[in-house]
Amino acid sequence: MSVTDEAIARIREMIADGRLKPGDRLPKEADLAALLGLSRNSLREAVRALSLIHVLDVRQGDGTYVTSLEPERLLEAVGFMVELRHNSSLLEVFEVRRLLEPAATARAAERITAEQLAELELEMQRAEAAETLEQLVEHDLQFHRMIVAAAGNQVLAALLTQLNSPTVRARVWRGLTQDGAQARTLAEHRGIVAALSARRGDLAHACALVHIAGVEEWLRASVQAVEDQPPA
CATH class of the missing domain: 1.20.120.530 (GntR ligand-binding domain-like)
Structure with a gap:
């Protein structure tokens, strides 16, 4: 498993176990990277990948949020x-x-x-x-x-x-x-x-x-x- 795949898996686990819920704002990049034991570059790639499949919503100047996770999206x-x-x-x-x-x-x-x-x-x-x-x-x-x-x-x-x-x-x-x-x-x-x-x-x-x-x-x-x- 690549480092980026591991980062995706870790974020997915946080959503699956309820630590991150639909509509929640993710911690700041540096804080989340430290929490997950990942580099900021790996975390950034994971966030980009998850935003492409509508799991995360990156809002410029505001932060990154978990989407509604509705099946349609x-x-x-x-x-x-x-x-x-x-x-x-x-x-x-x-x-x-x-x-x-x-x-x-x-x-x-x-x-x-x-x-x-x-x-x-x-x-x-x-x-x-x-x-x-x-x-x-x-x-x-x-x-x-x-x-x-x-x-x-x-x-x-x-x-x-x-x-x-x-x-x-x-x-x-x-x-x-x-x-x-x-x-x-x-x-x-x-x-x-x-x-x-x-x-x-x-x-x-x-x-x-x-x-x-x-x-x-x-x-x-x-x-x-x-x-x-x-x-x-």
Whole structure:
């Protein structure tokens, strides 16, 4: 383990055991380095690394603070990493969604409130009234965010939100190139809402699986078609 990695581990331990809590200001650099038995350079590198993944917030002229440690912030780095990947890796993102999101949708069928169902219905109506493909895709993203949020697991909701964001271009691409894709998306959303309204976790799982797997298979075929093209 490098000295910087050790410094990261020591700060992480302080947060994990409660010596540093969300919103706390870290001791001055010299004091914290002495407390942890580290050089100031090693501590500085550790703070920089932890700020990049939103564990620490460095405020110029004010000090360094522990962030809220909310899953949404901590998992932002996942979305950034996925954005840098190529189409073949995007397939892996859809595979993860296929593994996780149907289970979240089934859980949502057990936990969703009447108010959340009403909001989901309004979101469906907004999607059906969308005038552009880009608007429809944005409503599509919001639709999925709302369902996963209704499952009541903040970590899962944050993870799926980060995995959904990099798929926007693929969804627009599908809408432009696949006949009937927009109407199919809306119809499949309707099926998911019906399953949620009926409190049918098994049916909600099946509807979400068919919906996500359909997009995944379209993307797989599209990527393969591009790879099979002879070089110019």
